[in-house]
Amino acid sequence: MWWVPLRTARLVAHILRGNHITQRQNKRDPARQAELVRAWHEKVLWILNIEIHVRGSLPENAPQLWVSNHISWLDIPLLGSLAPHAVFVSKQEVRSWPVIGNLAAAAGTLFMQRGSGSEGARPAIAEGLLSGRHIVIFPEGTTTDGHKVKRFHARLFQTAIDCRASVRPIAIRYRLPDGRLARSAAYIDNDHILGSIGRILATRRLIAEVYLLETIDTHEPTTRNQLAELAQQRISQAIHPSIKRQTDTNP
Template sequence: MTFIRSLFVIAAVLLWAGILVLPQFIVLMAMPKHRYTLPQIFHRGLCRLLRVQVEIHGTPAQNKPTLFVINHISWLDIPVVGKAIKGSFVAKQEVAKYPFIGRLSRLQQTIFISRSRPSVKTHKDDMQEHLEQGDNIFLFPEGTSSNGIVIQNFKSAYFALAESHAGDAPLTVQPVTLAYSMMDNLMMTRGTMGIVAWVGDENLLSHVWDFLKSGKITAELRFHKPVTIDQYDSRKDMAADCQRVIAHGLSRAMTGRPEF
């Protein structure tokens, strides 16, 4: 039964994506200011098909543009974040070459960069262009995914974008904790977290297949107090503070505690 349900979900996801591809092409050409509307609808449907319930705590920043800084755990992060807020993801260059996923990512206005420090600076202009258009940007400053329990160090080079300005004011940066806290209404453990967390060189397709055979997932997005670069002495200090705030939120989410 699980096997049949997994096949059904795969077919439904492909059909759902296929239905929205052409309309998104039309929107990008004729109504570009609405370019994030269909991707958000797509992610909402995707979460429903994947049986992922998204809980939002706190308030997403209303300033446009905003740089949302988020810890990275899995491929599942994309629909979870994309369901909650509109904006462009920053992804590694290799994603653009993935069959099917690469095309969908382009349609959502994803910004592709390599993970090297020089490349972050090179692609800063691409990101700046999105900011000047008022687009929010979603950034995973760990540079790779974590195990879902402990986050990895944030790379300060990714915070160069925080030095941008929206008019006369510095760019708003909002730390966001992403946590997969429950499966089938039971708290996640290190053992069950492996079903969601996609780390190392694990094959994507086999990981997705194993996930489809699992239970219902509760994902939490905890939006913390927005900050700006002028509150810090350097990008390094900003990166360290955002990491601390997000790590604290992750610890509380994984133990079922609310934010203070």
Template sequence: MTNPNPWLPRASCGAECIRAGSGQAGRRAAVALRTTLRTILALILIPALPLLAVPLPGRSHIQRGYCRLVLRCLGVRITVSGGPIRNLRGVLVVSGHVSWVDIFTVGAVMPGSFVAKAEMISWPALGVLARLMKVIPIERESLRRLPEVVDAVAARLRAGHTVVAFPEGTTWCGLGYGPFRPAMFQAAIDAGRPVQPLRLNYHHRDGSTSTVPAYIGDDTLFESIRRLIVARRTIVGVHVESLELPGTDRRALAARCEAAVRGAQVPQAVHGHALAA
């Protein structure tokens, strides 16, 4: 897969990455039962989407609860570890990027406005959620508009809002990783606000890495959702790292946050599928 724009992360992953960490689905009857049940529960939750936009007291708690329910309906269980989640205003949240599922995973821990590719707003169901959660759209093919996005993120941070960004600029299968790009970190520096790194890890019940939630290569959104609801339980671990002060060097800030997100893992820029920035 060629990439005419050298600024854009390379998206070269394929079905072999999914097979490498797919696990076993189980017996046919069990697969049919869990698929039907998860589909019904997910459809029940869709009409509640507008509640996320209602300015009620404790809306962040509603958003967290809703995202957890969506994950549970999809067969994903979430665990949270690490440092405390500090109740600060104007924080840039960053993490590695595997899938559209990351939106619900981060939303279940630290809900906020997401920076995501513009075409996501046109997606069924998820597009509605994107608009309700005031997604900051980015046209990844247009470098000239990148400063506008950075300014928009900085403005949200100054106003005391939480903003979530995925600095890899593309999704990765979970078995490999891409480098953090420094552009979004400039917003934290401009606004003088801290950055909260989150380490996400999708795995099977036996602890092995799961690529089931991945949205990569030539995946369609439908196929990605189907793969998730058919699979056995997926567990996502969210490790809350220490807050990073912005400093004055966006590249140094990006490197510090990437080191925190990776932990003991070694970054490997090998696979991907463009989704968010």
């Protein structure tokens, strides 16, 4: 695996670059800072040799609630590379992850304490939507290996209804070049962030597929449970037909 030392060196240098971006954020125009963070995310994927396939159109200017299945910490740079003004809602432990936590905070991520529910995040999500931002949530509340989409928790969908913002379901899948699901990308169970990074560094090539699915209009009378169920169904339908029922733990 000759590529591992080279990628590691590049990643370390890029981490130092990320620290510089976060340390000087208050000295930059917010739009410039957001674009620097987006570009940083994009280069992380390049360093790790992750080929990105995006299906569907990029988001319109109107604010949207992005809802995605959740597989890995890679989901953050993956979705963060698509639009400079996307704001994430994530679990509190992400804040302590090396570099990614600092960059997420610099980009405006809303961190939620485990078990605290959604009440603390809802006002901030509403403020973000009303100010024209795209808010990204992972409504499964946990990560999976990508084989299936777990039930979506509906509470945060209420904010989209209250703000009359559309919901954009987004499906994510990581696979190997031969089509098998890339188990090496998943960050689940008792994984440690450094072990996960090492596993991805050792995987020669990964393909990340992002399906930007049809938006769901919240202007019509609907409930948060209906929204959550419809978004989950669309994401499941997007990824399930193309998933082979075998996984890979080796590069």
